[in-house]
Amino acid sequence: MDKKLVLASKSPRRRNLLKGLDVDFEIWDTSHDDDEPFPQNIPLHDVPVYLARYKASHFADRLDAKTILLACDTIVVCCNQILGKPKDEADARQIIGALQNKSHTVITGVCIKSKDIERVFSVSTEVYFKRLSPEQIDYYVSKYKPFDKAGAYGVQEWIGYVGVERIDGSYYNVMGLPVETLHDQLISFIKLISK
Template sequence: MRLVLASNSPRRRQLLTDLGLRYEVRLQEVDESFPAHLHRAEVAEYLAAHKAEAYRTGLAPDEVVLTADTIVCLGDDVLNKPADEAEAVAMLTRLQGRAHDVYTGVCLLCGDGRRTVFSDQTRVHFRALTPAEIEFYVRTYQPLDKAGAYGAQDWIGMVAVTKLEGSYFNVMGLPVHRVWEELEKLGIGALPMNF
């Protein structure tokens, strides 16, 4: 099986590369809206599966496409990517001094029709931040392409994250431990026999 990554995320690309996997990147625009009745992990899984369906007709029988979507939840509120700097500041102001949950949904869709959808959850604890720290981060790092308006691998992760319960890589955008397990089942990612 040949792996296709359907993501423009440099973080996801780096994680797959660091796993030692070979893959091809394919991109197309997919609507990222979701039904209002979905709750937390269901949103991430729905979006990952919805993205995968957009690639179904273009897959060869020996290909598997990996799609993913990461969301940040504060209580039952889903914080996706902010529309602008003001919304990013508002999101981080809500998150500071509190714990929140990060969910990444993943879909593996094979050209032969097999499909696996799963998600992973990480609880992230933020210390209290000053308005100046939040403004500095948003202005300097422009986190408009990140769910919840932050990247744990950025400056804010170093100064604000006090505790993680779950996978750090899940917060970066891909629960690589689960991805590896599922890819092994498909014959991708297994260590070579002569290792």
């Protein structure tokens, strides 16, 4: 490929997932993304795409004819509310408590951007959590410190082994990058911009 793929993300999980596609890529610093605003009047399912485009917009002036930028954002929606990253241990316990004994939706928005073309899409996955004891929640939060994770958990960690009863959709999407869909979208995008 004569294009340079760039991942705009701080997430080590996204980096590892993208490596799994056997593509070479660079990483651009996204430290400016700590405060990611979105309009309160947009539908919840549109928020991840909005935020992915917002992240990508910071790099528009760095794009050239050979660069493809990949920006993503993942949210967790439960009972019509977005459950963000926890502020502290107490918040993490409360968020995990809210996920128990019901399903929630993990939505990742993706923006693939070149100098002249932009493509966005989102992938949704339903996750079903069983009831966990307070001791189990305390153990997970104190040991794994899930403060950088939307919904206060990482499905690939201990809590995913003991707490997740079922997943409908992409497991990798729950980790933060729907690699199955992304692979196809990247191939299609490269063909489009190579014409």
